Amino acid sequence: MKAEINNRVRLEDIARTLKLSIATVSRAMSDSSRVKQETKNKVLAIAEEMGYRPNQIAKSLSSGKTNILGVIIPRYDEPFFIEVCRGIDYYARKHNYRILISSSRNSFNYEKENVLAFERGTVDGVAMCFTHETNSFEHVEELIDRKMPLVLFDNINHKIDGAGHVKIDDFSSAIKAVEDLIKHKNESIGYIGGTSKKSVFNKRFDGFVEAHKKHQKSFKKQHVLNCKSYHQEHEFYEVFNFLSKLREMPNAFFCSTDNYAILCIKSLTKLGYKVPKDIEVIGFGNLHYSSMFIPELTCVSQPSFKMGEKVAEMLLNKIDNGFFVSDVDQDNEVVLPTKMVYRDTTR
Amino acid sequence: MKAEINNRVRLEDIARTLKLSIATVSRAMSDSSRVKQETKNKVLAIAEEMGYRPNQIAKSLSSGKTNILGVIIPRYDEPFFIEVCRGIDYYARKHNYRILISSSRNSFNYEKENVLAFERGTVDGVAMCFTHETNSFEHVEELIDRKMPLVLFDNINHKIDGAGHVKIDDFSSAIKAVEDLIKHKNESIGYIGGTSKKSVFNKRFDGFVEAHKKHQKSFKKQHVLNCKSYHQEHEFYEVFNFLSKLREMPNAFFCSTDNYAILCIKSLTKLGYKVPKDIEVIGFGNLHYSSMFIPELTCVSQPSFKMGEKVAEMLLNKIDNGFFVSDVDQDNEVVLPTKMVYRDTTR
DNA sequence: CTGTTAGCGCATTCAG
DNA sequence: CTGAATGCGCTAACAG
Numbered sequence: 001m002k003a004e005i006n007n008r009v010r011l012e013d014i015a016r017t018l019k020l021s022i023a024t025v026s027r028a029m030s031d032s033s034r035v036k037q038e039t040k041n042k043v044l045a046i047a048e049e050m051g052y053r054p055n056q057i058a059k060s061l062s063s064g065k066t067n068i069l070g071v072i073i074p075r076y077d078e079p080f081f082i083e084v085c086r087g088i089d090y091y092a093r094k095h096n097y098r099i100l101i102s103s104s105r106n107s108f109n110y111e112k113e114n115v116l117a118f119e120r121g122t123v124d125g126v127a128m129c130f131t132h133e134t135n136s137f138e139h140v141e142e143l144i145d146r147k148m149p150l151v152l153f154d155n156i157n158h159k160i161d162g163a164g165h166v167k168i169d170d171f172s173s174a175i176k177a178v179e180d181l182i183k184h185k186n187e188s189i190g191y192i193g194g195t196s197k198k199s200v201f202n203k204r205f206d207g208f209v210e211a212h213k214k215h216q217k218s219f220k221k222q223h224v225l226n227c228k229s230y231h232q233e234h235e236f237y238e239v240f241n242f243l244s245k246l247r248e249m250p251n252a253f254f255c256s257t258d259n260y261a262i263l264c265i266k267s268l269t270k271l272g273y274k275v276p277k278d279i280e281v282i283g284f285g286n287l288h289y290s291s292m293f294i295p296e297l298t299c300v301s302q303p304s305f306k307m308g309e310k311v312a313e314m315l316l317n318k319i320d321n322g323f324f325v326s327d328v329d330q331d332n333e334v335v336l337p338t339k340m341v342y343r344d345t346t347r
Numbered sequence: 348m349k350a351e352i353n354n355r356v357r358l359e360d361i362a363r364t365l366k367l368s369i370a371t372v373s374r375a376m377s378d379s380s381r382v383k384q385e386t387k388n389k390v391l392a393i394a395e396e397m398g399y400r401p402n403q404i405a406k407s408l409s410s411g412k413t414n415i416l417g418v419i420i421p422r423y424d425e426p427f428f429i430e431v432c433r434g435i436d437y438y439a440r441k442h443n444y445r446i447l448i449s450s451s452r453n454s455f456n457y458e459k460e461n462v463l464a465f466e467r468g469t470v471d472g473v474a475m476c477f478t479h480e481t482n483s484f485e486h487v488e489e490l491i492d493r494k495m496p497l498v499l500f501d502n503i504n505h506k507i508d509g510a511g512h513v514k515i516d517d518f519s520s521a522i523k524a525v526e527d528l529i530k531h532k533n534e535s536i537g538y539i540g541g542t543s544k545k546s547v548f549n550k551r552f553d554g555f556v557e558a559h560k561k562h563q564k565s566f567k568k569q570h571v572l573n574c575k576s577y578h579q580e581h582e583f584y585e586v587f588n589f590l591s592k593l594r595e596m597p598n599a600f601f602c603s604t605d606n607y608a609i610l611c612i613k614s615l616t617k618l619g620y621k622v623p624k625d626i627e628v629i630g631f632g633n634l635h636y637s638s639m640f641i642p643e644l645t646c647v648s649q650p651s652f653k654m655g656e657k658v659a660e661m662l663l664n665k666i667d668n669g670f671f672v673s674d675v676d677q678d679n680e681v682v683l684p685t686k687m688v689y690r691d692t693t694r
Numbered sequence: 695c696t697g698t699t700a701g702c703g704c705a706t707t708c709a710g
Numbered sequence: 711c712t713g714a715a716t717g718c719g720c721t722a723a724c725a726g
Binding site for chain 4 (some may be wrong): 011012022023026027030054055057058059060061062063
């Protein structure tokens with residue numbers, strides 16, 4: 001009756017036509033060893049015939065599992081985050097999980113809203129990356145209090161007790177890159193990066209500073225730009241404006257993302273400089289399009305996809321093996337290696 | 348008791364502490380007019396205090412609504428699809444829906460699997476774009492049979508009865524672009540595009556042909572490439588290889604995506620040609636990074652974000668107003684306008 | 695091996 | 711305005 005109304009076949013319908021109990025049908029569907037093979041076959045056959053689709057919602061309510069991972073990213077339109085999502089998705093689906101992505105639209109308020117949404121029982125665990133605005137952590141601590149498995153990645157400025165952490169060593173990676181620039185006999189090196197509110201950028205800048213220290217070099221404050229804009233166009237103007245006003249141009253630039261490197265190169269080109277002949281540029285990230293750019297970008301390569309896989313692995317571990325356990329490591333932290341990729345924007 | 352086990356506060360817990368019935372608490376939570384304001388206040392206050400979070404799963408099972416839209420895209424790593432998702436998400440969240448994105452990884456089998464997953468009651472409607480492999484439509488017809496609101500977008504090679512359709516006019520857009528190239532007095536024009544299995548590409552190619560016809564021009568078969576590769580690198584080699592083997596180079600290229608345009612320009616540059624001085628290039632799509640490329644890309648601008656919004660609008664219409672209804676239009680089809688964006692790869 | 699029963703947490707009749 | 715009872719579709723404990 002009901003089945004005819006909403007056109008959905010239920011276990012009950014199968015049970016009735018087969019003159020079995022719902023329990024048996026349910027067990028047959030989940031291939032329980034406590035059901036005769038013959039019965040299983042019959043159930044499966046009729047289920048197929050009737051076009052049965054298990055109701056995932058009912059299943060979840062009953063079992064307490066949704067097989068969905070919540071993923072919170074600061075924004076959609078940054079290929080890095082999409083790559084991480086791809087990695088999470090890749091690992092998750094191998095293990096019969098799906099992912100539900102929520103963008104925080106670069107806003108702390110949206111981030112909190114996203115966390116709240118995931119407290120409503122729709123996901124079995126949460127993977128998230130903080131926005132640049134995020135400066136307090138009650139929302140994620142609450143997640144932990146509620147025993148929600150949680151793994152943080154990328155922009156981690158604060159270690160959360162009980163959560164997993166997946167990141168790269170931004171500091172060392174930046175040192176490595178800037179050292180290359182120093183070794184290339186560049187007299188002065190500039191830095192162009194994103195908002196200083198974002199810890200990954202700060203760490204990359206710290207690496208920039210450290211590399212100079214290490215080699216007893218100095219850099220000029222006026223060669224450092226922390227962009228405040230958020231949209232591609234505004235960012236471009238900010239970078240272009242900064243560069244066009246420089247009295248003396250550095251011999252090289254270290255940029256905290258590939259995108260800034262591209263904006264930098266674009267601006268330099270407009271200003272009549274040749275990259276890398278006049279000025280070398282190194283980016284950070286190694287997105288797909290970085291190698292498509294002309295000239296092809298030299299950069300620190302960040303394992304975005306692998307980061308996603310690792311995040312998913314830790315998360316599923318927490319989900320399966322209980323809350324505070326992490327087989328991945330004991331610190332609840334994984335630091336992924338980066339590597340330099342030399343292409344055409346360095347000599 | 349239970350509440351203490353899984354640490355979740357339920358309506359029952361609130362009801363007990365307030366000496367009210369579950370029903371009243373439930374009504375208070377949904378701001379029913381059938382509850383005294385005073386009671387509502389008390390309920391809301393105590394709910395807040397106890398840290399109540401409604402169980403969305405239970406809610407869904409009971410109400411038959413999940414407030415989730417399923418979105419199936421061919422792949423994650425194509426910015427166009429992410430833009431569409433952003434648009435869907437933007438509209439959806441304004442209306443209290445969330446989206447669950449599933450990638451088909453360019454495979455028809457995965458696509459079918461994704462559809463199947465959405466038949467399990469986790470979503471209220473489905474928005475989808477076919478992969479290039481998709482050549483039969485039983486899976487979506489089944490979705491329709493099961494009364495699942497469905498909206499197709501972008502790569503539509505087959506109109507599905509009962510589904511909504513959102514697309515652009517690939518044919519006319521291509522004609523427009525190629526006409527520009529013809530008007531620029533280019534003697535011969537080449538075409539570089541993606542797999543001929545994808546209808547959008549075919550339509551763009553048809554437009555290429557039509558523009559020639561319209562102006563009594565002809566083009567050479569050897570100036571046409573339908574790429575078969577799928578990964579950026581392979582694609583690059585395929586394009587480069589194609590171009591390097593041409594005996595005579597056309598004066599311009601029309602490319603079926605921005606990405607092919609970039610690969611084309613990159614290859615031409617490597618081969619010693621100047622764009623646009625020697626050869627003009629027009630792309631299709633207008634992704635964010637198209638304007639960051641050097642030289643900035645001239646292209647057909649496709650309203651990706653808006654397409655997403657429209658998709659969500661149609662889908663929510665179908666969900667709210669019943670299955671076969673669509674307030675948007677009567678044909679269950681929306682064709683979004685494109686426009687030419689002139690930048691630096693044309694003269 | 696199979697059936698009976700009792701929830702999962704909430705919404706929603708139907709009573710009052 | 712509030713409460714008691716039923717059911718959403720499935721799982722799982724218990725019984726046989």
